[in-house]
Amino acid sequence: MPATPGQPTTDQATILEMRSLADYPPGLLGVVAGLFGRIIGASHGTDWQVDVFIAEGQAEFLRRFDPARDRVWVAMIAGVPHGALTIDGPRPEAGRDAARLRFFILDEATRGRGLGREMLARAMAFCRDQGYARVYLTTLPGLDAARRLYEACGFRLIAHSDPPFCGSDHGEQTYEWRAP
Secondary structure, X not given: OOOOOOOOXXXXXXXXXXXXXXXXXXXXXHHHHHHHHHHHHHHHOOOHHHHHHHHHHHHXXXXXXXXXXXXXXXXXXXXXXXXXXXXXXXXXXXXXXXXXXXXXXXXXHHOOOOHXXXXXXXXXXXXXXXXXXXXXXXXXXXXXXXXXXXXXXXXXXXXXXXXXXOOOOOOOEEEEEEOO
């Protein structure tokens, strides 16, 4: 797809690894919540609740961001965020023994370029380097490209919830990866 005059091309896409809040690219929270709202709304019929759910989850994560156990990878085009993937490290004080892969979404303009695969590979390398024994994620059925990426990394479907997700007719699926 040709670029609009004055618009950056996806050839300029890079992946930023957010190791601390000092690396936070302005607008990331809004971009990610907006992408989920627009993309998951169109594919799964979610309503305004998905924007709030994602924004609140990200805000809570950022408030307690711990560089020793958390990371965010951000798809950037010409210095502007166009997607992200988060590893929310285990929080023993909260009774969690597994890291969570969260907020993984890419703008349509960045898809098909290998950015998602690379972000997931970096995230899983981080988890292995940290010695995390388990990583889990929740997603929705029908997101086949994402599912294939997860399964290629060793994630397996372990649960499916029945309650509707954010106004849709879909329940969430839980996938889990375990260290060999």
